Amino acid sequence: MYTKAELEQFVEQAKQYARYGKVADYIPALGKADPNDLSIAIYLPDGNVIDAGDTTHKVTLQSISKIIALSLVLMDRGEQEVFKKVGMEPTGDPFNSIAKLEEIQPAKPLNPMINAGALAVTHMIAGASVEERFERLLQFVRKLSGNPTISYSEEVAQSEFETAFLNRSLCYFLKQHGIINEDVEELMDLYTKQCAIEMTCIDLARIGLVFAMDGRDPFTDEQIMPLDVARICKTFMVTCGMYNASGEFAIKIGIPAKSGVSGGILAAVPGRFGIGIFGPALDEKGNSITGMKLLELLSKTYSLSIF
Numbered sequence: 001m002y003t004k005a006e007l008e009q010f011v012e013q014a015k016q017y018a019r020y021g022k023v024a025d026y027i028p029a030l031g032k033a034d035p036n037d038l039s040i041a042i043y044l045p046d047g048n049v050i051d052a053g054d055t056t057h058k059v060t061l062q063s064i065s066k067i068i069a070l071s072l073v074l075m076d077r078g079e080q081e082v083f084k085k086v087g088m089e090p091t092g093d094p095f096n097s098i099a100k101l102e103e104i105q106p107a108k109p110l111n112p113m114i115n116a117g118a119l120a121v122t123h124m125i126a127g128a129s130v131e132e133r134f135e136r137l138l139q140f141v142r143k144l145s146g147n148p149t150i151s152y153s154e155e156v157a158q159s160e161f162e163t164a165f166l167n168r169s170l171c172y173f174l175k176q177h178g179i180i181n182e183d184v185e186e187l188m189d190l191y192t193k194q195c196a197i198e199m200t201c202i203d204l205a206r207i208g209l210v211f212a213m214d215g216r217d218p219f220t221d222e223q224i225m226p227l228d229v230a231r232i233c234k235t236f237m238v239t240c241g242m243y244n245a246s247g248e249f250a251i252k253i254g255i256p257a258k259s260g261v262s263g264g265i266l267a268a269v270p271g272r273f274g275i276g277i278f279g280p281a282l283d284e285k286g287n288s289i290t291g292m293k294l295l296e297l298l299s300k301t302y303s304l305s306i307f
């Protein structure tokens with residue numbers, strides 16, 4: 001089960017779909033990615049890692065960071081405070097949509113996985129300054145991945161910071177309605193750095209493993225986040241992790257997962273292992289087209305659906 005040769009074969013099969021996808025270029029620096037790149041790692045609790053593709057390539061977290069920031073903020077503030085500012089329901093809208101903010105009263109983002117909700121979450125990261133808040137998030141990512149060298153891409157952060165007009169609009173909307181009360185440029189600085197944290201698919205898989213193990217690091221035996229926090233995050237992965245494709249993903253693949261427009265996917269097979277994928281060719285909803293194909297092959301072959 002799970003041999004490298006088999007994974008390599010799945011990667012070759014899934015790569016055929018790259019031609020139907022497109023790399024994200026609304027963040028200009030992401031447009032440089034090669035759509036034919038595809039790598040995967042499966043991290044098992046016994047320390048074994050099975051991988052395929054070029055796993056030295058790094059992926060910026062983008063929306064995958066939303067699940068990590070949410071865990072940290074749930075620990076910083078507690079469930080009650082967090083869910084006063086952000087809801088728990090999927091939207092069925094694209095991740096960057098502003099529409100529901102105006103339709104639903106009070107103007108509270110429907111969930112922490114859409115950009116509006118994620119901005120409200122990043123706003124809640126505790127710390128005296130943007131630098132301190134980012135450093136806390138980075139330390140948390142390093143702990144989750146067991147990799148103290150993880151950092152962020154200044155180029156990608158800068159590129160998004162210079163072009164994120166829609167995210168700025170969401171921030172101003174949230175500020176008007178009292179969901180956030182900090183300087184929008186400061187929040188954008190923190191959010192774009194958060195999204196630009198970069199790592200390999202092996203690091204991603206190891207973070208997935210911590211979620212799969214209910215927040216416990218199987219190598220240090222440390223409970224990095226409370227079981228309830230891991231449970232809430234995995235539930236959001238199922239209901240909103242793949243944006244407005246989460247329903248179809250749950251039916252076809254059935255694994256808690258979170259994607260990012262860089263082409264990364266972090267998945268957690270509860271109680272079993274973590275999966276990290278990097279495949280920058282995206283479908284029209286912003287999910288890695290090759291990555292989803294790869295997960296579908298894995299899920300069907302090994303019956304990984306949680307349902």
Ligand SMILES: NC(=O)CC[C@H](N)C(=O)O
Pocket residue numbers: 061062063064095096115160167195259260261262286
């Ligand atoms: N879907 C995503 O990965 C979006 C993240 C990206 N940084 C943005 O806010 O637009």
